[in-house]
Structure formats: structure tokens, C-alpha cells
Amino acid sequence: MPMCTVTTNLPREKIADDFATSMSALLAKILDKPEQRVTIIVHTGILVSCAGSLDPAMIVQLGSIDRFGENRNNQKYADDIFKFVTEKTGIPFSRIRVVFTDIPGYMVAGLPSDQ
Template identity: 30%
Template sequence: MPFIDLQSNLPAPNFSDDFLKKLCACAAAALDKPQERMNVVVHPGLPIMIAGSCSPGVVLSVSAISVTDTADKNKQHSAKIFEFLTRELNLTEDRIVIQFHALQPHQVGKKGTVMSFL
């Protein structure tokens, strides 16, 4: 049940429903998870500074159980997600930052309980 949280200073029209579907598909493929288990949120039009510049950019957080817990895994995820974001948003790699968060099953609630019990 991965969570993708994209924050950007790009305006909302850059993030159509089509973009969200493509981002979901990209992240699901990168993390080897089914799309129907993905959770994607986009926050456009935010004041953001990356590396001392307010030029267009993205800060993306990826939180998941079991698939974001090693450097080797995250290196592979990062490459796939960077390729997607640079292509779809016409950004250079220096304008994108990705944070990976390893979640434990007891940290994710669903259906009135936590994933540990599902």
C-alpha cells in the first residue's frame, strides 16, 4: 500500500488526471506493486526552493512497506521515477528530489485496523 506524495511549485494544470494515472502506473511498476494498491497525492502551486532556487521543481515522497528499505532498491526506484518526472514535467534531474520512507505494517491503517492484521 505505497503512498506517493508529490509537491511542486508548478501550477495545477500540469497535473491532469492523465498525469496522475501515469504517475501511479510508473510508481507501481517501479515498486512492483499493483496499481490498485497505490495512493497518489499531488500538491501543485506551492512555494518551493530546491538547491537555493525557486525554479520549477518537484519534491516527491515515496512511503511503502518492504520495498523502500535498502539503498539498492531505492536506487532502482529512483532511476525509474526520475525518468518519468523529467519526461512528463520537462524538468532536469537537478530540479527533482525524492525521499524514500520505509514503513512497517503497524504504521499503515486500513479497514479499521492496521496492515499487520490484514
């Protein structure tokens, strides 16, 4: 159940309408998870300082069950995310940060237990 929160100082109008759905498809593919389990939240127009500058930047916080950790594919995932973000927004790699969180399965609920 990948959950991704994107925070950027770009205004909403600078983010393509298909950004969230395209990122959802990308994450499902690279994480080998069903896309119907992927959630994307995009926060735009947020005050973000990166490397001491207010130039366009983006923070991608990505959590998933049993996917990230030492000796895993974190760098490969990051490379794919950097490429996607740069292609979609023009933000250079040097102003993108990706934070991975490995979530224990018991810490995530998708539906009420009676569903």
C-alpha cells in the first residue's frame, strides 16, 4: 500500500493535471504493487527552502509495506522518481529530495474490518 506525499513550492498551475495519476502509475510499476493500492497527495505552493534557496524544489516522501531498507533498491527507486519529477516539472535533480519509509504491515489499514 504505497503512500506518497509530494511537497513543492511550485504553484498548482505549474503542476500538470496528470502529475498525481502519472506518479501513481510509476510507483506501482517500480515498486511492483497494484496501482489500486497507491495513494498520492500533492501539496503545492508550500514554502520550501532547499540548499538555502527558495528556487523550485520538491520533497517526495514515500512509504510502503516491506519495500525499503538497507541493501534494497532505494537508489534505483530514487533515480526513477528524480527522472519523473524533472521531466514533469523541470525541477533539477539537485533540488529534489526523496525520503523512504518502510512501514510495518500492521501499521496500515485500507478498509474497515467489516468490509
